Amino acid sequence: MNSGDTAWVLMSTALVLLMTMPGLAFFYGGLVRRKNVLSILMQCFIILCVISLQWVLFGYSLAFGPDFHGLIGNLNWAGLNGVGALPNKDYAATIPHSVFMVFQMMFAVITPALIIGAYAERVKFPAFLLFTILWATFVYDPLAHWVWGTGGWLKNLGALDFAGGMVVHVSSGISALVLALLLGKRVGLNHGPIRPHNLPFAVLGGALLWFGWFGFNAGSALAADGSAANAFITTNTATAAAGLTWALIEWWQNGTPTILGTVTGAVAGLVAITPACGFVNPMNALFIGIMVSVVCYLAVAVIKGKLGYDDSLDAFGVHGVGGTVGTIATGLFAEKAVNAGGANGLLFGNAHQLVVQSLSLLATVTFAVIMTFIIFKIVDALIGMRVEEKNEIVGLDLTQQSEAAYTVIE
Amino acid sequence: MKLIIAIIQPHKLEVVKRELEAVGVNLMTVTNVLGQGRQKGHTEIYRGAKEAGGLLNKVRLDIVVNEDFAEPTIKAITKGAHTGDVGDGKIFVVNLAECIRISSGERGGGAIG
Numbered sequence: 001m002n003s004g005d006t007a008w009v010l011m012s013t014a015l016v017l018l019m020t021m022p023g024l025a026f027f028y029g030g031l032v033r034r035k036n037v038l039s040i041l042m043q044c045f046i047i048l049c050v051i052s053l054q055w056v057l058f059g060y061s062l063a064f065g066p067d068f069h070g071l072i073g074n075l076n077w078a079g080l081n082g083v084g085a086l087p088n089k090d091y092a093a094t095i096p097h098s099v100f101m102v103f104q105m106m107f108a109v110i111t112p113a114l115i116i117g118a119y120a121e122r123v124k125f126p127a128f129l130l131f132t133i134l135w136a137t138f139v140y141d142p143l144a145h146w147v148w149g150t151g152g153w154l155k156n157l158g159a160l161d162f163a164g165g166m167v168v169h170v171s172s173g174i175s176a177l178v179l180a181l182l183l184g185k186r187v188g189l190n191h192g193p194i195r196p197h198n199l200p201f202a203v204l205g206g207a208l209l210w211f212g213w214f215g216f217n218a219g220s221a222l223a224a225d226g227s228a229a230n231a232f233i234t235t236n237t238a239t240a241a242a243g244l245t246w247a248l249i250e251w252w253q254n255g256t257p258t259i260l261g262t263v264t265g266a267v268a269g270l271v272a273i274t275p276a277c278g279f280v281n282p283m284n285a286l287f288i289g290i291m292v293s294v295v296c297y298l299a300v301a302v303i304k305g306k307l308g309y310d311d312s313l314d315a316f317g318v319h320g321v322g323g324t325v326g327t328i329a330t331g332l333f334a335e336k337a338v339n340a341g342g343a344n345g346l347l348f349g350n351a352h353q354l355v356v357q358s359l360s361l362l363a364t365v366t367f368a369v370i371m372t373f374i375i376f377k378i379v380d381a382l383i384g385m386r387v388e389e390k391n392e393i394v395g396l397d398l399t400q401q402s403e404a405a406y407t408v409i410e
Numbered sequence: 411m412k413l414i415i416a417i418i419q420p421h422k423l424e425v426v427k428r429e430l431e432a433v434g435v436n437l438m439t440v441t442n443v444l445g446q447g448r449q450k451g452h453t454e455i456y457r458g459a460k461e462a463g464g465l466l467n468k469v470r471l472d473i474v475v476n477e478d479f480a481e482p483t484i485k486a487i488t489k490g491a492h493t494g495d496v497g498d499g500k501i502f503v504v505n506l507a508e509c510i511r512i513s514s515g516e517r518g519g520g521a522i523g
Contacts, residue, residue, distance in 0.1 A: 035467075188421055393421050394452070402455045408444050408467065 015215025016106035023208035030201025035395025067151025117315030118176030165275025173320020234285035241289025242269025271322030331357030426490030449497030
């Protein structure tokens, strides 16, 4: 047991909590219309409440508990049975098992919250809640087990995902796309773009995401050591490169760089470096940052418009696409010189790693698409996923929560 | 000269604007307003305190036109804002005494467009 490691992972846990609330909540909240801002804040906040409980009751056991055929954990650790102060050697030998558990809890919390970006401004609150609990249980928990759980089949295959590029970002991003397609467009979108109601909120949220992401990525080293330091630096470098790249693309394409574009680029950079941060060197992180901004810009500004799906806040365009870029980039740029526990990528003479990354990606996408489709159909049949048109027009704050964010007259 | 004041549903603004542009009316002033009519308000709850019948968000358009444009303007607004439900809004038409373009000092009908 190491007190420095324990302190760092506890601190990182709090940093990752900050990413969901207020980070993501204000990032998304600023991007919706004023009549829906509270619905976003509420969705993020209640996910923090609900998934925290799901995790201690049975979620952690499903994801990290004793293996069942490489697919899922069993329920031996339900209710945190046996998850205490003694370290679990398989996951982290120098910190209490309970600290590993609570660190992972914050990942389980933020992942379903990322999907909000796709269905923002048009789902019923009870349907959202049921969907989230089912998705966390039947998509996130198994995927986390596949990639990170002892005995998980993708882990055994050799898949590299340092902090959740696949488990968190690809899974939520591709599920977001499925939901955007199944739900259809928001009312009024055909009359032109729907404008963000408070860009300063979005910038504040984006900046808090960057801040919290140090816990997400560097904390995933599960120790206060050189690997954490490398993850910290690659995270910052990729993010800076991605933010600047997006601004430059906009400058070139539209004549001016925008703050929303710069923040969006930075978030794409954070997403892409997530699976790679502990395996690549800072110069390659810089390159990953540039690459992801170019690809995500194309996805968000060009392809989305052409295909016509309404991914309200670009959960797919940034997290799905960015996570995919990062997962592939890990197969290219990973090197044992950075992390002896990892593997070499294609550029360091090991083409096999790229094959493993691609296969893992394919498995993640296929599983998430099928399960999200099934869960949507169940929730839609039981409750109805989308709000009535007149409620959508009035706004979710008043119709789903009976409160308004702003007064026009005191 | 007429001053046409229209109170409409906020989400109909874009449609109404397009209808107005189609009949050649491009100049307008738009404000957010609160109001209540036959449409019932919402119940809002703040830490357990209920407030029923809160005022509803509406958008107000102020449009000044010459006589020839008055009827097309009214038709365009009606076409764009109509759903058939209560809450669609109202249009008020007022005779306008004078219109002055500040930049040139020009007065009357010529100062409108």
